[in-house]
Amino acid sequence: MATSDYARIERAIHFLDTRGQQQPALAEVAAHVGLSPFHFQRLFTRWAGISPKRFLQFQTMAHARQLLAERRSLLDATYDAGLSSGGRLHDLFVTLTAMTPGEFKQGGAGLTLRYGVHASPLGDYLLAVCERGICALRFLTGTSPDEIVAELRAEWPRATLVQTAEATRPYAERIFPERKPSKLQPLSLLVKGTNFQLKVWEALLRIPTGAVATYEDIAQAVESPRAVRAVGSAVGGNPIALLIPCHRVIRKTGAFGEYRWGLTRKRAMLAWESARHSSDEAA
Template identity: 45%
Template sequence: MSTQSQIDYNRIAKAIEYIQSNFKLQPSLEEVAEKIHLSPTHFQKIFTDWAGTSPKKFLQFISLEHAKGLLKEEKLSIFDAAFETGFSSTSRLHDLFVKIEGMSPAEYKNGGKSLVINYNFSESPFGNIIVASTEKGICHLAFENDKETALGNLKTQFPNASFFEKQDELQKNALSIFNKDWNRLNTVKLHLKGTDFQLKVWESLLSIPMGKLSTYGSLAEKINSPKAYRAVGTAIGSNPVAFLIPCHRVIQSSGNLGGYHWGSDRKQLIIGWEGSHTSN
């Protein structure tokens, strides 16, 4: 991410944080702009360039009441209907094109000894990322500004693998998921290290439509383990592929957004960004 893009992203994150903390007061555009030391006109422009919609409209997608409304929809039918809608809505192509393959027991147990992993640093609407792939698919995607830390975290997951800094076609196709036009998206393949239970949870996350939300309890019921909502939460928290596996769409049953491995502020931004784009 360029220096200016990073500055704008940080300003947007700070603005969202302020609005969330003062949501009941419904701060004006001028008030929010003042808090991040910009003119209202400039703030409106950089926000709209990033989110594709106005700050005011964006906020409805991260408000508590909106989240509660989405959860009511989900309890009725939207969760189970996610795949039944086929390709009638481009907003759902994002998830219908993500396919998960689990690593073999040997790859899982030996720290990736036989794996060749390509990795690359890139940009996203939500900050800098590291993306890594095997010959079968994406094995890791994380938000991280510090490249040394990002690479260190990747190598910790696969201590015996061979690593090369290289962008391949698998990565390019996966990163195209951040674009608006998902009609042109090819199948995104993931090659993940996880237990059978974790893989089941991660696959269930893909059935939450873009622009919608679910809860830990609902996901537990979806995989026929209604009493395992805490284990489901742990599996969600260990998701190795940010955004592509949409763990950010899982919130608390109260409607509060809850935690996120890559930061609660970023979770708010992603939910708002997805909501604003699927409403267009």
């Protein structure tokens, strides 16, 4: 159900992108996704938590510019809103662990990566875990699970890969819980990358839910203000979608920029987070 909901939402957002100047009515958007206006309104509200009209305000460039204008010392060492509080998506506390240079060189030798495909409000995704934590979360956007597994084999050539959704399901349930958890359950991420990439990914973790940062902000945070292009490459190379929130990085003009798993998904993710963050603040 979650994945089919997202597929319709994504089609609706894309439709509004192409027809934005005409300001299509609710009935027109509903017809495009094959639903009555009543059912489309219910679907959208169930998925986003707010009405389609309000949601669309969140996913515009104007809203992105407003977020940029409102940002404070977003990436300071105090983690601003705090990773251990409601400032993180779904109240998760994420810790990043990097492979040592020796482990990196060994290509995952001795590791067993268990993977499975799961549904989410943002579409199907492949999740891979090992005994040290989550090592991949990738949305199926124009790619098959087999293609993503092939990528994992190339990235971890000496690791053992085992398909078992049963092993990854407990992690999936913590990433997208059916209800707000009463107690924090920390998630560990295991990544392999250069020192520069690791600095960028750590900076991404400091962007609170409902906020955005620019590539220039990230470059400043990693003390390489001139390395904006390199920051963009590191952001694009993020192996763990959503949990390392590369979708929260946009251009300084307010444009959303590219996204490894699709620009429409990036806009949907930012609006989806903004809607939930606003609801939490109002509660």
